[in-house]
Amino acid sequence: MPSTVALTVARYRPERESEPTFQTYEIPFRKDWVVLDALNHVKDELDGSLSFRWSCRMGVCGSCGMKVNGTPKLTCATFLSDYVPAPIRVEPLDYFPVVRDLVVDLTDFMRKLKQVKPWIIRTEEKPPAEGEYLQTPDQLDTYKQFSMCINCMLCYSACPIYGLEPSFIGPAAIALAQRYNMDSRDEGAAERLKILSEHDGIWQCTFVGECTKVCPKHVDPAGAIQQYKLTGATRWVKSLLLPWGTR
Amino acid sequence: MDLSSCDVLVVGGGGAGLRAAIAVAETHPRLRVAVISKVYPMRSHTVSAEGGAAAVIKAEDSLDEHAYDTISGGDWLCDQDAVEAFVREAPEEMLRLEHWGCPWNRERDGHIAVRPFGGMKVERTWFAADKTGFHLLHTLFQTTLKYDAIQRYDEFFVTKLLVGEGRCQGVVAIELSTGQVRAITANAVILCTGGCGKIFPFTTNASIKNGDGMALAYRAGAPLKDMEFVQYHPTGLPFTGILITEAARSEGGWLLNKDGYRYLQDYELGTPTPKPVFRSMELGPRDRLSQCFVKEQEKGRTLEGPYGHYVHLDIRHLGEKLIDKKLPFVRELCLKYVGIDPVKEMIPVRPVVHYMMGGIHTDIHGATPLKGLYAAGEAACVSINGANRLGSNSLTEILVFGARAGKAAAAFAAEQAGASPSLVAQAHDEQRRIEERFLRKSGGKERIATLRAEMHQIMEESAGIYRTETVLKEAAGKLKRLQERFQDLSLDDRSYTFNTELTAALELSYMLDVAQTIVHSALERRESRGSHQRTDYPQRDDERFLAHSLAYRAEEGSPRIAYRPVTITRWPPGKRVYGR
Numbered sequence: 001m002p003s004t005v006a007l008t009v010a011r012y013r014p015e016r017e018s019e020p021t022f023q024t025y026e027i028p029f030r031k032d033w034v035v036l037d038a039l040n041h042v043k044d045e046l047d048g049s050l051s052f053r054w055s056c057r058m059g060v061c062g063s064c065g066m067k068v069n070g071t072p073k074l075t076c077a078t079f080l081s082d083y084v085p086a087p088i089r090v091e092p093l094d095y096f097p098v099v100r101d102l103v104v105d106l107t108d109f110m111r112k113l114k115q116v117k118p119w120i121i122r123t124e125e126k127p128p129a130e131g132e133y134l135q136t137p138d139q140l141d142t143y144k145q146f147s148m149c150i151n152c153m154l155c156y157s158a159c160p161i162y163g164l165e166p167s168f169i170g171p172a173a174i175a176l177a178q179r180y181n182m183d184s185r186d187e188g189a190a191e192r193l194k195i196l197s198e199h200d201g202i203w204q205c206t207f208v209g210e211c212t213k214v215c216p217k218h219v220d221p222a223g224a225i226q227q228y229k230l231t232g233a234t235r236w237v238k239s240l241l242l243p244w245g246t247r
Numbered sequence: 248m249d250l251s252s253c254d255v256l257v258v259g260g261g262g263a264g265l266r267a268a269i270a271v272a273e274t275h276p277r278l279r280v281a282v283i284s285k286v287y288p289m290r291s292h293t294v295s296a297e298g299g300a301a302a303v304i305k306a307e308d309s310l311d312e313h314a315y316d317t318i319s320g321g322d323w324l325c326d327q328d329a330v331e332a333f334v335r336e337a338p339e340e341m342l343r344l345e346h347w348g349c350p351w352n353r354e355r356d357g358h359i360a361v362r363p364f365g366g367m368k369v370e371r372t373w374f375a376a377d378k379t380g381f382h383l384l385h386t387l388f389q390t391t392l393k394y395d396a397i398q399r400y401d402e403f404f405v406t407k408l409l410v411g412e413g414r415c416q417g418v419v420a421i422e423l424s425t426g427q428v429r430a431i432t433a434n435a436v437i438l439c440t441g442g443c444g445k446i447f448p449f450t451t452n453a454s455i456k457n458g459d460g461m462a463l464a465y466r467a468g469a470p471l472k473d474m475e476f477v478q479y480h481p482t483g484l485p486f487t488g489i490l491i492t493e494a495a496r497s498e499g500g501w502l503l504n505k506d507g508y509r510y511l512q513d514y515e516l517g518t519p520t521p522k523p524v525f526r527s528m529e530l531g532p533r534d535r536l537s538q539c540f541v542k543e544q545e546k547g548r549t550l551e552g553p554y555g556h557y558v559h560l561d562i563r564h565l566g567e568k569l570i571d572k573k574l575p576f577v578r579e580l581c582l583k584y585v586g587i588d589p590v591k592e593m594i595p596v597r598p599v600v601h602y603m604m605g606g607i608h609t610d611i612h613g614a615t616p617l618k619g620l621y622a623a624g625e626a627a628c629v630s631i632n633g634a635n636r637l638g639s640n641s642l643t644e645i646l647v648f649g650a651r652a653g654k655a656a657a658a659f660a661a662e663q664a665g666a667s668p669s670l671v672a673q674a675h676d677e678q679r680r681i682e683e684r685f686l687r688k689s690g691g692k693e694r695i696a697t698l699r700a701e702m703h704q705i706m707e708e709s710a711g712i713y714r715t716e717t718v719l720k721e722a723a724g725k726l727k728r729l730q731e732r733f734q735d736l737s738l739d740d741r742s743y744t745f746n747t748e749l750t751a752a753l754e755l756s757y758m759l760d761v762a763q764t765i766v767h768s769a770l771e772r773r774e775s776r777g778s779h780q781r782t783d784y785p786q787r788d789d790e791r792f793l794a795h796s797l798a799y800r801a802e803e804g805s806p807r808i809a810y811r812p813v814t815i816t817r818w819p820p821g822k823r824v825y826g827r
């Protein structure tokens with residue numbers, strides 16, 4: 001194994017340059033290091049002006065998504081040793097406006113997140129004092145996978161539809177909607193379906209499945225989209241046959 | 248300067264901050280509440296909590312048992328009125344979270360499932376596999392989205408509290424995306440900024456945990472309470488400091504020394520049994536377990552690796568099925584970061600800085616001595632954790648006291664007339680300070696990383712698991728010199744757009760202040776209690792130190808330490824007994 005690695009990093013400082021550029025740093029190679037450690041080495045020792053987001057360094061806060069050698073990755077869960085001796089190239093996630101260096105603008109996603117109403121919707125709420133809503137382990141299992149999303153945005157960055165059609169509500173938001181739809185405590189599925197069907201997006205998804213492939217938490221957003229399309233289509237057919245409603 | 252206002256301003260979008268914001272929105276729907284956070288709320292470090300959250304729910308349990316476990320676990324330094332309120336309100340808070348959608352693990356019949364936890368005599372820890380904090384935080388955050396009254400300032404970094412006419416009336420913050428310095432005024436401010444583990448080199452805490460709120464309150468004149476009590480968690484992964492949750496032991500994991508021997512039996516923690524026993528052996532409290540590690544190391548019975556001494560956590564006998572069902576994250580983390588499969592191999596672990604028992608002094612409603620300023624969560628010290636927090640009490644604490652602080656702050660805010668005009672001048676001064684000290688400063692030769700590394704070393708040597716007078720004294724002097732050198736800091740980055748070097752510098756200055764309070768409080772407490780062990784004063788001394796320390800900022804740098812009595816209601820100080 002070599003003792004150093006060439007780390008090429010996309011730079012963009014809007015006050016200084018109109019186009020992104022690249023800068024290469026020579027950093028020590030340590031087998032325990034993840035790509036994020038290398039970026040921190042740059043920031044601490046070589047160039048304090050490099051900007052990127054991170055926090056937990058354990059793959060759960062969702063801050064550190066970037067493109068590593070072309071693929072969307074959590075940089076705190078991607079080891080240098082997966083690439084060396086080849087050089088490593090780190091870029092901001094695709095399809096998001098770049099704020100600075102490796103930092104992208106998430107405003108669009110934060111808006112979409114709210115649009116899918118990711119909270120429990122019920123016609124009647126029981127006061128906490130009356131105890132829990134019962135939910136069996138099997139019922140929990142039906143939505144659990146979709147509840148594991150850390151909002152890291154890798155799936156958006158991998159989604160060709162989102163790249164072409166920024167109004168597409170996107171894989172993680174749909175998975176989250178589905179997480180609540182499938183929750184036995186929730187009664188908001190019809191409301192959410194309305195929202196999702198109004199947005200083109202979901203019908204444009206060609207089921208490429210790139211989102212599921214890059215997801216570090218095995219959320220399977222493509223599966224969620226598929227389920228949605230099925231219920232969406234059935235409901236659409238039913239609404240033709242039974243125009244007074246299907247619930 | 249851009250000036251905005253709200254009625255209640257919550258600083259921090261972790262569990263405590265979000266719960267506080269919902270409490271404001273629910274109890275005072277007419278008030279405008281805002282959450283300001285230096286990271287998007289769902290990135291807050293609550294997200295990393297693994298094991299669970301304690302609240303009495305089973306018929307065989309009782310509020311008094313939870314209170315007693317908490318108080319004895321805290322080595323009698325807890326305020327018992329606060330503990331009583333805590334255990335009483337805990338179940339309802341947890342049920343509320345269930346109603347908001349938290350995917351708690353369930354019994355076969357659909358009721359909430361609970362697991363045992365360290366220092367607890369009955370199973371009462373609710374869990375969502377071993378990603379409890381993650382689910383708790385996302386559930387709370389997603390729930391806040393349904394309240395239109397809750398406004399957010401995401402990725403705004405607070406640099407100062409605005410204080411006018413003797414009360415806190417807002418903050419000054421940098422909008423990270425533009426570098427703009429903004430003043431946000433409010434009738435009440437709640438600090439929910441989390442802990443400060445990053446003061447130490449080896450910690451489970453995220454990069455954002457720098458004691459910001461503690462330093463902000465301290466600088467504004469509010470005292471920090473019980474800062475000498477720093478929790479070491481016995482099972483962190485060497486090098487990364489990633490936590491292996493206590494749930495691994497509560498499900499039946501063993502701690503083994505280099506001879507494969509369950510060494511805790513040598514330290515008055517009970518006798519080994521194949522199945523876990525409450526308040527015994529591996530289910531003893533964290534302070535004691537971390538201290539046992541040091542003693543094993545002194546006896547030469549630990550293993551040595553590239554990142555120092557370690558012991559083994561063995562969960563192989565639990566079997567793949569249980570591990571995947573109840574500890575999937577442990578397996579994921581070990582596979583990813585250590586390259587071992589805990590189903591087949593033992594996990595290397597060592598004690599790691601984890602949690603701050605101390606924090607901003609508040610009363611039972613989250614109010615600090617500074618009018619208009621409230622605090623909750625790990626940033627605060629109410630105090631229910633005393634000298635040693637029990638695992639799974641903190642997630643519950645952020646809910647119970649987040650809600651309490653939210654309600655109290657809202658009630659206070661509703662009575663106030665509005666911000667005083669003097670605040671604008673203060674905000675301008677702060678803007679100038681940031682520009683002159685950091686962005687436009689010429690000269691200066693110190694780097695953030697150098698000063699931070701020196702602080703780390705000082706803190707590990709002086710304020711670790713065992714402490715002594717001489718080392719603490721030296722540390723106090725060294726920290727003072729570091730603070731002087733901080734004045735000579737120079738930044739590479741002078742830009743306004745998302746300048747993370749600037750925020751790192753400000754965080755370092757917060758940490759240096761908080762580090763001072765830790766060292767001075769530890770120096771003055773000449774006894775051993777809970778997580779604070781003085782080799783020169785090995786006994787607990789209730790005569791002199793059944794008291795909370797309060798660190799006040801003094802004029803020329805070093806904090807001034809005062810004391811206030813502990814509130815005892817029904818549990819007079821006794822001996823901490825485990826393993827029987």
Ligand SMILES: Cc1cc2nc3c(=O)[nH]c(=O)nc-3n(C[C@H](O)[C@H](O)[C@H](O)COP(=O)(O)OP(=O)(O)OC[C@H]3O[C@@H](n4cnc5c(N)ncnc54)[C@H](O)[C@@H]3O)c2cc1C
Nearest residue numbers: 259260261262263285293298299405441624625639641642
């Ligand atoms: C790895 C790990 C596992 C844990 N497991 C458990 C467990 O199983 N059970 C348990 O009970 N406890 C556990 N804990 C402890 C518990 O998770 C924390 O004490 C608790 O989550 C703290 O929540 P909080 O809301 O107070 O702070 P945090 O979640 O840390 O949030 C702090 C907030 O303040 C904001 N902030 C800070 N500074 C500024 C600033 N200058 N300007 C603007 N915003 C700012 C941040 O952006 C963030 O939103 C664990 C802790 C760790 C580290």
Ligand code: SF4
Nearest residue numbers: 149150152153155215
């Ligand atoms: S679905 Fe997966 S890839 Fe997409 S944001 Fe969530 S965790 Fe990340």
Ligand code: FES
Nearest residue numbers: 056057062064076
């Ligand atoms: S730093 Fe939190 S996911 Fe990478």
